[in-house]
Amino acid sequence: MDAQVDWVVIPLLVVLLGAIFSFQFSLLVGDWDFWMDWRDRRYWPLITPLVMVTLPAVFGYAFWRLVRLPLGGTLSILAFTLMAWVSRYLNFHEFAGFPMNFVVPSTHIAIGLMIDCILLLTRSFFFTGIFAGFLSGLLLWPLNWPLFAPYMVPVEMQGTLMTVADVMGFEYIRTAMPEYVRIIEESTLRTFGDAVTPLTAVFAAFLTVMAYWFWVWVGSLAFRLKWLQKVV
Amino acid sequence: MKFITKLFAVIQTLIVVGVAFSAQLAYAHGEKAQQPALRMRTVHWFDLELSTAKLDVNEILVVKGRFIPSESWPHHVASIEDGSAFLNIGVPGPSFVRLETRINGTPGIRSTTFKRGERYDFVVTLKARTPGRYHLHPIVNVKDAGPMIGPGLWVEVGGTQADFQNSIKTLLGQELDLETYGFAHSVGWSVAWIALGLLWFGYWLTKIPLIMPRFRRVSALGENADDMITARDRMVALGVLLVTLMLIVGGYIYANERWPITTPLQTGKVDTAVLEREPSPVMVRMDDARYRIPGRSFRIALTVTNHGSSPLSIGEFASGGLRFINAAVQQVKPRDADDLVASDALRVEGGPIQPGKTQQIVIYADDAMWETQRMTTMISSPDAVVAGMLFFFDAKGRRYPVEISGPMIPLFGGY
Numbered sequence: 001m002d003a004q005v006d007w008v009v010i011p012l013l014v015v016l017l018g019a020i021f022s023f024q025f026s027l028l029v030g031d032w033d034f035w036m037d038w039r040d041r042r043y044w045p046l047i048t049p050l051v052m053v054t055l056p057a058v059f060g061y062a063f064w065r066l067v068r069l070p071l072g073g074t075l076s077i078l079a080f081t082l083m084a085w086v087s088r089y090l091n092f093h094e095f096a097g098f099p100m101n102f103v104v105p106s107t108h109i110a111i112g113l114m115i116d117c118i119l120l121l122t123r124s125f126f127f128t129g130i131f132a133g134f135l136s137g138l139l140l141w142p143l144n145w146p147l148f149a150p151y152m153v154p155v156e157m158q159g160t161l162m163t164v165a166d167v168m169g170f171e172y173i174r175t176a177m178p179e180y181v182r183i184i185e186e187s188t189l190r191t192f193g194d195a196v197t198p199l200t201a202v203f204a205a206f207l208t209v210m211a212y213w214f215w216v217w218v219g220s221l222a223f224r225l226k227w228l229q230k231v232v
Numbered sequence: 233m234k235f236i237t238k239l240f241a242v243i244q245t246l247i248v249v250g251v252a253f254s255a256q257l258a259y260a261h262g263e264k265a266q267q268p269a270l271r272m273r274t275v276h277w278f279d280l281e282l283s284t285a286k287l288d289v290n291e292i293l294v295v296k297g298r299f300i301p302s303e304s305w306p307h308h309v310a311s312i313e314d315g316s317a318f319l320n321i322g323v324p325g326p327s328f329v330r331l332e333t334r335i336n337g338t339p340g341i342r343s344t345t346f347k348r349g350e351r352y353d354f355v356v357t358l359k360a361r362t363p364g365r366y367h368l369h370p371i372v373n374v375k376d377a378g379p380m381i382g383p384g385l386w387v388e389v390g391g392t393q394a395d396f397q398n399s400i401k402t403l404l405g406q407e408l409d410l411e412t413y414g415f416a417h418s419v420g421w422s423v424a425w426i427a428l429g430l431l432w433f434g435y436w437l438t439k440i441p442l443i444m445p446r447f448r449r450v451s452a453l454g455e456n457a458d459d460m461i462t463a464r465d466r467m468v469a470l471g472v473l474l475v476t477l478m479l480i481v482g483g484y485i486y487a488n489e490r491w492p493i494t495t496p497l498q499t500g501k502v503d504t505a506v507l508e509r510e511p512s513p514v515m516v517r518m519d520d521a522r523y524r525i526p527g528r529s530f531r532i533a534l535t536v537t538n539h540g541s542s543p544l545s546i547g548e549f550a551s552g553g554l555r556f557i558n559a560a561v562q563q564v565k566p567r568d569a570d571d572l573v574a575s576d577a578l579r580v581e582g583g584p585i586q587p588g589k590t591q592q593i594v595i596y597a598d599d600a601m602w603e604t605q606r607m608t609t610m611i612s613s614p615d616a617v618v619a620g621m622l623f624f625f626d627a628k629g630r631r632y633p634v635e636i637s638g639p640m641i642p643l644f645g646g647y
């Protein structure tokens with residue numbers, strides 16, 4: 001009977017986590033992660049980890065508190081990743097007609113793995129925030145660099161320097177998305193010797209630590225709700 | 233209860249079936265939905281030409297035209313001069329790829345601004361990608377104001393998309409197929425991470441039954457629930473964590489070695505060149521504009537001064553994407569069923585304007601297009617000001633476009 005509960009609940013959880021995560025990610029990151037020519041080295045690595053630790057923190061707290069399972073991060077990001085691939089293929093490629101290489105999802109599963117493994121090893125949300133939160137912000141760009149680097153190769157177009165991703169953004173027409181809509185780096189961090197990505201990563205890392213703690217606290221609030229206590 | 237449930241089920245089914253069968257395919261880009269003031273007082277489009285109306289996948293389509301940002305640009309609409317603007321093409325998705333955009337000779341890759349009252353000649357080179365029939369519009373997107381849609385023309389693309397080719401050459405000399413470049417690599421990398429995630433998930437699934445027994449144990453152990461974590465769990469977690477970190481670092485080093493030369497995403501604004509203004513012999517003042525609702529008739533009284541040496545005739549009034557032609561001066565036929573040209577809908581009283589004279593002219597633009605293109609809602613605008621382009625022609629056929637604008641008074645039937 002207990003095993004049957006698992007076979008019903010776990011698939012439902014995967015679908016539910018994937019759906020919630022996809023909705024939340026589309027709202028808060030959205031175009032930054034939909035298009036290859038939006039994933040810049042300043043805003044994308046700052047925004048994405050902050051959003052990426054939200055549900056792993058909330059659900060991670062619940063999984064740990066209720067069943068001592070360090071799966072909240074990996075499971076939610078894994079479910080989100082699978083849904084992202086389905087969405088990019090069906091919505092962006094099949095329905096809207098964009099080539100898959102222009103809308104390929106980024107990879108974030110390492111963040112879930114770091115959160116879960118460090119939670120298990122430290123058994124502390126505080127230290128998970130310190131280590132896993134910091135690493136999530138710090139390593140998101142290197143984690144995705146193998147995906148992005150091929151698209152950052154320089155190209156000349158009409159006498160203008162572009163990246164391959166910029167060329168794709170220009171060529172594959174998005175009627176409702178003019179060039180200026182992209183919120184990407186427009187100038188370097190001049191006083192820091194042009195080190196945009198490392199500085200962004202460190203800043204994102206500190207913010208992600210706090211974001212993780214905040215969302216764990218939000219997750220803990222749910223357990224103070226009387227009606228939820230009755231349910232579980 | 234059962235009856236109500238069945239009733240709701242029947243109603244739901246009827247709604248779904250009704251919507252499914254009554255919905256029409258969307259071919260256009262909502263130009264009729266824009267309020268008339270926006271259409272009349274933002275961007276005046278003219279001389280739109282397509283190199284062909286029928287082509288195959290991989291063939292080139294050149295879109296040429298001109299536009300003038302209105303001097304009467306509404307103050308409540310974000311400015312085309314101060315913010316950002318971008319010349320775009322309105323087609324359903326990437327049915328074409330855009331190879332080049334030139335505006336007055338300036339590349340239109342990046343965002344820019346356009347000056348009110350100046351003329352911009354554009355050339356957009358497209359390559360057909362997806363077979364189908366498309367209503368193609370030029371568009372100027374204006375930051376915080378939205379798209380200012382130009383006239384549309386139908387284009388039919390034949391062939392098969394599988395034949396489409398789109399390659400570029402990088403500054404490092406590589407030839408890339410943009411349709412597929414990097415995708416296999418992305419899939420491989422993503423699959424590696426998904427596999428590692430599944431490995432961690434799978435490790436815990438091996439402990440099934442999982443949820444209920446662990447929940448009971450956590451409840452029983454209380455503060456000591458951490459005792460449920462075994463040494464093996466810790467070893468596996470440590471191993472997965474190390475593999476994760478090594479894969480991140482290794483992937484980063486690999487990518488840097490494989491693509492050693494990269495550049496950040498490029499953006500920024502460009503200054504679009506302004507054409508030298510051609511001398512115009514005509515000065516126009518709009519004295520009065522009245523739209524008569526029952527007759528769908530726009531009557532505009534003008535004071536026109538001709539400083540030139542040749543008589544001037546009004547051959548066309550264009551406003552909000554609608555063209556009203558004076559057939560006595562020029563012959564213009566619609567190029568397809570949705571080309572918004574009224575070939576003989578402009579009457580002119582008081583012309584031609586003789587050289588050196590100032591004359592009172594009245595024009596009547598009468599056509600059902602005012603109604604069918606939802607321009608009549610201008611009578612309910614909170615800012616009842618209209619604008620449009622008048623095209624004067626001299627005896628040699630030279631054309632002089634002039635913008636007119638001013639308040640509009642609606643005339644209601646029977647009053």
